[in-house]
Amino acid sequence: MVKLQLKKFVGLLSRPESPELLISPKEIISLSKGRPDGKLHMNCPAADGREWAGAMACLTEWCGKQKAAAGRAVEPVIVISNHWVRYVVLPADRGNLRRTEEVEFARAMVAERNGQEWESSTIRLSRGVSDEGIIAAAIPDALLADINAVVSASGLRCSAIHPLFSHTLDHARFPGGVSHALIVCVEPGRMVIGMVGNDGWSWVQSPLSGLKPAVTLERELSREQSLFAIAGEMPLYLFEHGASVDQAIDPALQVVIHRLH
């Protein structure tokens, strides 16, 4: 009896478990501090409905298992594949916009670059040391609504919902001593490429990458090199989630690749 009461008291004090789940178009995998940990891998066949319907079916199954398992409360961190996230860097000369105006400005930028369907998206802004180099991330409202519906239907709740790119970066340990760096996060079929420096982010793209990510990477870097005049060798920190850049990058691009996982 005493043991049971003690267990109940400890349960009240302990934080709920927060497993990280990467939700992708074809699979759900578990992460640990932004890296795949191999504890969970669920294949999610395509289903009728929205493009994430298969992933939602997988998530429903996973949530049902958590509900069935007695014990500590579970509040998952949902990490959303870059397939369903778009990024823009807000221009530094955007005037004295209020926070809500910045969000609307970012939504308009995302929709302009990626299509009108992105007008119905939720926006989150990063905050840097100054107004320069701020990243805006957009996730479709419908996807967020589906995730919340699936999770809450199982009696659980999300402790956080992160885009894969920011989740990976926030948990990564970067070597110091560089003033600028390229960050690349690769998944099957899509990658996110960005350039960051002491003043924040210069640019971010999330192109489709096809079967050969290295080709897409070279193409994007060539294009951005001319736009942003990348001079000299630049470190490129590469994060590979289920896809790899297994082909040498053109030496003329002057990038030195560091694989961080």
Place this chain on the structure above:
Amino acid sequence: MRIVPRLRLDFATRKRALPPGYWLLAAGVVFALFAGLALEERHTAAEKAAAEEKARRLAAAKPAGEVQRFEAVDRRLATPWGMILTAIDQAVADHVVLLTVEPDAEKGRIQIGAEGKTAEAMTSFVSALANNPAFASAVLVSHQVRAEDQDKPLRFMVAVQWRAGK
């Protein structure tokens, strides 16, 4: 410095909340804090009351001290010096020389130092003091022969207690 600033992009509508146990714990800590403060306040009040009581007692005790001092002075003034010195003078015989007389008014005593030619002179002096009605007692405290003197006199001390009220 980390070149890549943390983005911290969270799309969850509900922010992480502390488990309910933490609120209970926090309530307990607040309660303990208030209880501690209340106890401290009571303790301080008790200490203050004790200090006041002590000060009051000291203040009350002060006049008594004064009285004791006055009584001591009064005792000294009331000492019958004339009668004592007359009684000592009467006891001194031909062969006894008085050296010192040290009165202690507080205790009603006199320490008398004297020198006698013989032991008989010394004992008769002590007996004379003891038989005098002014004194309650007269006791030979010490004596020694002065060997360096060719007459070999006796130097001695007598403690005399005089009678109160005389």
